[in-house]
Amino acid sequence: MDRVNKRELLIGIAMLGAGLVYLFLTMGLPRKAFIDAAFVPYLLAAGMCVLGALQLLSARRSPEADGDTPAAAKDSADYATVGKTLGLIIGYIALLEWVGFPLATVAYLYLQFIVLTPLSQKVAHGRYLLIAVLASALIYALFRYGFDLMLPAGLLGFIE
Amino acid sequence: MLELLQHGFSAVFSLNIMVLVTLGVAIGIVFGAVPGLTAVMAIALCLPLTFSMGPAAGLSLLVALYIGATSGGLISAILLKIPGTPSSIATTFDGGPMMENGEGAKALGVGVVFSFLGTMFSIAALIFIAPWLAKAALSFGPHEYFGIAIFSLTLIATLSTGSMVKGLFAGVVGFVVSTVGIAPVDAIRRFTFGLPNLNSGFDLLTVLVGMFAISEIIKVAENARHETRATVGGVSMRAIKGFGFSIKELFEQIPNAFRSALIGLGIGILPGIGGGTSNLVAYIAAKKRSKHPEKFGKGCIDGIVAPETANNAGIGGAMIPLLTLGIPGDAVTAILLGGFMIHGIQPGPMLFVSQGELVYTIFAALILATILMLVLEFYGLRIFIKLLAVPKHILLPIIMVLCVVGAFGLSSRIFDVWTIVFFGLLGYGFVKGGIPPAPFIIGFILGPMAETNFRRGLMLSDGSFMGFLTSPISGSFLGLAVAVIVWHLIVVLRGKRSETAEILRA
Numbered sequence: 001m002d003r004v005n006k007r008e009l010l011i012g013i014a015m016l017g018a019g020l021v022y023l024f025l026t027m028g029l030p031r032k033a034f035i036d037a038a039f040v041p042y043l044l045a046a047g048m049c050v051l052g053a054l055q056l057l058s059a060r061r062s063p064e065a066d067g068d069t070p071a072a073a074k075d076s077a078d079y080a081t082v083g084k085t086l087g088l089i090i091g092y093i094a095l096l097e098w099v100g101f102p103l104a105t106v107a108y109l110y111l112q113f114i115v116l117t118p119l120s121q122k123v124a125h126g127r128y129l130l131i132a133v134l135a136s137a138l139i140y141a142l143f144r145y146g147f148d149l150m151l152p153a154g155l156l157g158f159i160e
Numbered sequence: 161m162l163e164l165l166q167h168g169f170s171a172v173f174s175l176n177i178m179v180l181v182t183l184g185v186a187i188g189i190v191f192g193a194v195p196g197l198t199a200v201m202a203i204a205l206c207l208p209l210t211f212s213m214g215p216a217a218g219l220s221l222l223v224a225l226y227i228g229a230t231s232g233g234l235i236s237a238i239l240l241k242i243p244g245t246p247s248s249i250a251t252t253f254d255g256g257p258m259m260e261n262g263e264g265a266k267a268l269g270v271g272v273v274f275s276f277l278g279t280m281f282s283i284a285a286l287i288f289i290a291p292w293l294a295k296a297a298l299s300f301g302p303h304e305y306f307g308i309a310i311f312s313l314t315l316i317a318t319l320s321t322g323s324m325v326k327g328l329f330a331g332v333v334g335f336v337v338s339t340v341g342i343a344p345v346d347a348i349r350r351f352t353f354g355l356p357n358l359n360s361g362f363d364l365l366t367v368l369v370g371m372f373a374i375s376e377i378i379k380v381a382e383n384a385r386h387e388t389r390a391t392v393g394g395v396s397m398r399a400i401k402g403f404g405f406s407i408k409e410l411f412e413q414i415p416n417a418f419r420s421a422l423i424g425l426g427i428g429i430l431p432g433i434g435g436g437t438s439n440l441v442a443y444i445a446a447k448k449r450s451k452h453p454e455k456f457g458k459g460c461i462d463g464i465v466a467p468e469t470a471n472n473a474g475i476g477g478a479m480i481p482l483l484t485l486g487i488p489g490d491a492v493t494a495i496l497l498g499g500f501m502i503h504g505i506q507p508g509p510m511l512f513v514s515q516g517e518l519v520y521t522i523f524a525a526l527i528l529a530t531i532l533m534l535v536l537e538f539y540g541l542r543i544f545i546k547l548l549a550v551p552k553h554i555l556l557p558i559i560m561v562l563c564v565v566g567a568f569g570l571s572s573r574i575f576d577v578w579t580i581v582f583f584g585l586l587g588y589g590f591v592k593g594g595i596p597p598a599p600f601i602i603g604f605i606l607g608p609m610a611e612t613n614f615r616r617g618l619m620l621s622d623g624s625f626m627g628f629l630t631s632p633i634s635g636s637f638l639g640l641a642v643a644v645i646v647w648h649l650i651v652v653l654r655g656k657r658s659e660t661a662e663i664l665r666a
Contacts, residue, residue, distance in 0.1 A: 011593045015329055022336055025351055035618055037343035037350060040611045044336050051329040058325060077382035085381040086585075089374075089560065093577050096564070109557050116384040116553035135558050139565060147212045149569045 008059035016052030019045055084115045100154020105136035161291065167517050168524030171216050180217055181224040181525055185532045186540070188228020190547050193236045193244045196380055197555075199229030199492045200372040205562045207365065207499055208569040215503040215518055220525035222499045226492055227279060227529040230435060230475055231537060234271040234468055235544055238264060247435030247471035250443035254456065254463030261459050268541065269404030270461045271468045274417055276534040278469035281421040282428065282476025283526050286483075290512070290519075294484040297509035302616035303627050307634030307641075309610035312431040312487055314641040317599040318648040326595045334603025335610070337362060344612040345619075357575040362583075365498040366567050366576050367604055370583025371590075371597050372491055373563050377556050378588045384553055403538065409461065416446050416462055417469045424470030428477020431602060434490045435471035442470030476526070483507050483519065487606065494601045502570075 023045035029038040092108035099107075109132035117123050143149040171177065184206070191202035202225045210218030233248030238255035251271060258267035300308075317331040318324050340351045341361030352358040420442035427438035446466035447456045456463050478489040486508040488494040500507050505515065512519055537544070567576040590597050617634075621627030629635045 011326075011595075014593070018333070029350060030348065032346065035615070035623070037346040037348050040614070041336075041339050041350065044332055044339070047332045048329065048336070051325050051332065054325045055329070058323070076386075078385050079382070081385050082378060082381045085378060089581060089584075093564070093574065093581060096568075096577065097574055101565075105561050109561065112557035112560070113553055116381060116556065118387045118553065119385050120387075121551075131554060135561065139561060143208065143565055143569070147209065147569075149208065149211070149565070150572060151565065151568065152574075 005059060009056065012052055012055035012057075012059050014052075015055050016049060019048030019050075019052050022048060081115060085112065088112050088115065096154075097152045098154055100156050101151040102136050102140050102156050103154065105139070106132045109135060161287075161520075164516055164520040165287070165523060168520035168522070169528075171517075171521045172220055172524045172528050177217050177220050177525070178528075180213075180221040181529050182532055182536070184221045184224025185228040185529050185536055188225040188230075189232035189235070189533070189537060189544055190228075191225070192229035192232020193544055193548060194550070194552075194555075195236055195240070195242045195244050196376065196552060197559075198245065198372065198376065199226055200368065200495050201376065201559060202229050203492065203495045203499065204365070204369045204373050204566055205559060207495075207502065208562075208566040210499065211502065211569055215505055216521045216525075218503055219499065219505075219518070219522055220529075222496055223522060223525050224529040224532070226496065227472075227475060227526065227533050228536075229492075230472055231272070231275040231279070231468075231533050232544070233471075234275060234464075235268070235537070235541070236548060238267045238271060238464075239545065240548065245435070247439050247474070248467065249436070250439045250467035251464055253443065254459055254461070257457065257459030258461075258464070263459065266404040266461070267459075267464055269538070270409075270413075270464045272534060272537045273403050273405075273410075274413070274465045274469045275472045275537075276530060277417060278421050278424060278472035279475055279530040279533070280527070281469075282425050282473040283523065283530065284476070285425055286476035286479050286526075287523050290480050290484050293480065294509040294512040297484055298513070300509070300633065301631075302613040302620060303631040303634040304637075306610055306613040306617050306628060307631070307637035308485060308487065309606040309613065311637040311641040311644075312481075313599075313603060313606050313610065314644050316431050316489075316602045318644055323594075324645075324648055324652060326593070327599050330590065330595050330597065331599035331603035334600035334605075335607035336603075337367070337600075338604045338607035339611075344608065345615040357573065362579060362604075363498075363570055363576060364501065364605065365495070365570060366579040367583050368491065368495045368498060368601060369563050369567060370580040370585075371587035371601060372495075373559065374580050374584025375587025375591060375597070377560050378584060379591055380552060380556055384556075387552065405461065413461065413465045416449075416465050419445060419449070420466040420469040421473040424473030425477040427470075428474030428489065429480050431481065431487060431489045434478055434492075435474045438470040438474050439467035442466040479526075483511060483522075484509055486609075488602065491598055491601055494605055497605065 022041070026038055026041040026045050029041065031038055088108055088111055092104055095104045095107075106129075110128050113128040113132065114123050140151055143151055172181065187206065188199065188202050191197040191199060203222055206221060206225055210221055213221070229245065230247055233244035234251050234255070236242050236244040237248040237251035238259055241252050241256035241259070243249045243252055255267045255271065258264065313331050313335075317327040338361065340358055342348070342359060343350050349359060423442045423445060424435070424438040427441065428434055443463060443466045446462050447453050450456065450462055452460070478493045481487040481489055482493045482497060484507075486497070486506060488497045497507060505511065505518070563580060564577050567580045568574065570576050587597055589595075590600065617627055618625070627634075628638060
């Protein structure tokens with residue numbers, strides 16, 4: 001119960017925090033009149049702050065409802081895999097332009113297959129590499145030559 | 161109208177569009193059937209393929225994906241007892257028991273046929289209602305559009321699943337994100353942080369792909385390592401006659417199907433709620449009106465007819481506000497709106513005047529896709545069953561790569577690829593916080609519409625706010641928006657839960 005309450009409270013703090021940040025940014029907009037480009041952002045910032053405050057209040061007031069909310073279910077998420085997946089996605093995009101789509105995609109796919117492989121199954125390195133190379137080559141060729149989409153070739157610039 | 165429809169059919173019966181629609185329906189069915197893959201993903205992935213196509217071919221492919229994905233959910237709902245999409249939740253209630261009783265083929269046959277009938281009913285309603293509504297909407301000005309935008313925003317925020325505060329917050333955040341870029345009327349830069357890439361704001365498609373596809377991939381990563389292979393029930397469609405049920409049973413189901421189709425159509429037209437809600441409402445209504453409610457949940461075809469007719473009837477319903485007013489009702493129609501915009505088409509009443517032929521080509525493509533859905537789902541079932549077994553740890557990374565290609569293809573900018581990751585993280589944050597993502601998308605789309613028309617409306621009425629209340633249409637919609645919030649507050653304060661909510665919690 002306590003855990004869920006804290007969770008809802010944290011969500012409320014995040015909502016209120018986002019509202020305050022947006023309000024701060026809105027205050028930096030130049031003003032011309034009462035109804036101008038900053039009017040709607042002020043309304044939205046106020047709305048976010050009010051909703052954040054309401055969320056904080058509801059998290060404090062309804063602890064008895066917590067036990068049966070979906071959020072109360074035990075959080076069995078594997079955050080290590082989520083972290084690795086996010087790291088791979090960010091690394092993939094960061095290298096996309098420099099290394100190029102074909103090579104970066106092969107590396108991303110191969111590593112991502114390994115990271116997501118269920119514990120009950122063996123990591124098939126050969127098969128994963130083959131699928132990664134084939135998928136990367138097929139997607140690159142399809143979009144580059146079939147749909148004229150200039151995906152970054154990077155280190156393999158000579159294939160363009 | 162008939163002439164335009166005839167022109168539409170002659171356009172879709174060209175070889176390349178026929179092939180595209182067939183592929184679209186097949187891919188859509190796979191995305192609908194595999195739990196974790198969604199219609200939004202299917203459309204997002206195929207969007208880059210349409211960049212170099214003409215509008216008729218591109219949009220035919222997109223609507224075919226929509227139809228296939230909406231209907232495909234029934235396959236896993238019956239065979240795996242896991243709904244492939246939220247639109248097929250209620251199908252599992254009787255589909256699962258029928259499968260256990262050895263009536264899997266009959267359950268699939270009923271599901272496929274009534275999906276077909278539900279879709280056809282809604283397309284007929286779309287063809288008759290949309291032109292009429294578009295004609296009426298031609299006289300709408302800024303006041304009316306502002307009223308409609310506020311009403312739609314309120315409705316989606318309050319009716320979406322979860323708490324009203326979070327729903328409203330999601331809608332407001334969507335609106336906030338849409339304020340990035342050049343402001344309407346004044347044309348000053350807002351929240352661009354000196355980045356030229358932000359001058360035109362965020363592209364709708366990058367926001368959608370991030371919120372619905374990337375966040376889903378991150379979410380699946382949470383449990384991917386502990387995933388066990390689902391056992392797919394085997395059914396043979398060879399030995400059965402026709403579609404697996406008798407003509408008598410078909411006629412017996414007509415009142416149930418008609419009621420469910422009306423529920424699906426009505427709910428589909430409303431912004432914010434679609435097949436995910438209508439299938440449950442139709443199931444409850446069918447059970448209440450049935451002469452033998454005790455049979456529900458034990459494997460009776462009424463329990464498959466109701467949800468499958470209703471969820472598919474939502475297709476035509478959701479297309480009505482999209483085509484006539486440019487207002488999408490849910491994430492799938494929002495991404496369809498993005499697809500329209502890529503081809504330089506702005507849905508709205510003028511679309512029926514300036515591009516009437518294209519509108520009827522879309523109608524024809526919808527009809528063709530529905531017929532192909534019936535054929536492919538019934539006769540290609542064995543292939544789809546095999547695809548249910550494709551491992552997700554292989555499929556999802558490839559989908560991620562295709563999302564990257566789609567985002568890059570919008571303007572050949574790595575910036576757009578970073579944008580999908582940003583919104584993917586935001587979408588994942590929404591999932592963890594129990595905040596519904598659909599109001600965010602509708603806020604993002606309707607926000608600029610509301611702000612621009614608010615400013616224009618004020619200019620037209622010399623700065624007076626009364627113009628929004630004295631216009632009958634705008635005043636009615638604003639009044640309805642207030643009524644929706646008040647009604648929802650009363651329901652919340654009374655603490656009464658709807659039957660739909662109860663079923664979802666079970």
